[in-house]
Amino acid sequence: MNIREFQDMMHRIYFQRDSQRGKTGTYNWLKEEIEELSEALKENDQKALENEFADVLAWLASLANVVAVDLETAAISKYDSKCPRCRKVPCKCLFSK
Amino acid sequence: MNIREFQDMMHRIYFQRDSQRGKTGTYNWLKEEIEELSEALKENDQKALENEFADVLAWLASLANVVAVDLETAAISKYDSKCPRCRKVPCKCLFSK
Numbered sequence: 001m002n003i004r005e006f007q008d009m010m011h012r013i014y015f016q017r018d019s020q021r022g023k024t025g026t027y028n029w030l031k032e033e034i035e036e037l038s039e040a041l042k043e044n045d046q047k048a049l050e051n052e053f054a055d056v057l058a059w060l061a062s063l064a065n066v067v068a069v070d071l072e073t074a075a076i077s078k079y080d081s082k083c084p085r086c087r088k089v090p091c092k093c094l095f096s097k
Numbered sequence: 098m099n100i101r102e103f104q105d106m107m108h109r110i111y112f113q114r115d116s117q118r119g120k121t122g123t124y125n126w127l128k129e130e131i132e133e134l135s136e137a138l139k140e141n142d143q144k145a146l147e148n149e150f151a152d153v154l155a156w157l158a159s160l161a162n163v164v165a166v167d168l169e170t171a172a173i174s175k176y177d178s179k180c181p182r183c184r185k186v187p188c189k190c191l192f193s194k
Contacts, residue, residue, distance in 0.1 A: 074147035
């Protein structure tokens with residue numbers, strides 16, 4: 001499934017609700033899912049972990065819909081098969097994250 | 098671009114570094130990008146906003162690589178073209194987010 005197809009799916013399912021809630025409320029739910037992901041990372045339940053990753057991606061796509069960002073275009077524009085900073089694969093950045 | 102293709106791209110570019118850093122450190126960088134996204138949402142710069150969305154997706158995929166989660170499978174398994182809770186499109190959940 002394309003990143004765009006997934007974002008479109010979130011649009012069909014949730015945009016009515018997401019757009020009414022707005023960007024701040026939707027961002028806050030994304031942040032909550034990030035916290036839940038943190039908890040899942042400490043546990044030993046791979047299925048629960050997958051569930052949280054799915055939720056973070058879903059809320060990221062939902063937020064992207066609210067602020068009219070195309071996730072796929074944004075991601076490909078920046079990452080274009082190599083590190084955007086050092087331009088290498090694998091990344092050879094010094095003093096990096 | 099498939100979600101999986103993007104995750105594979107992050108693997109080629111960053112896994113060497115991500116795996117050495119580990120899941121906690123990689124999660125912390127994801128969390129930092131979420132904070133940067135929050136700041137970008139307050140501004141009026143669509144390109145900067147797209148940049149932050151790209152970074153969040155990249156770090157989510159990087160973290161998924163570190164903990165061996167397939168983002169695409171996780172997302173499709175849960176969201177399967179309808180709200181996983183009420184099973185409707187659009188979502189008709191009551192007392193929901």
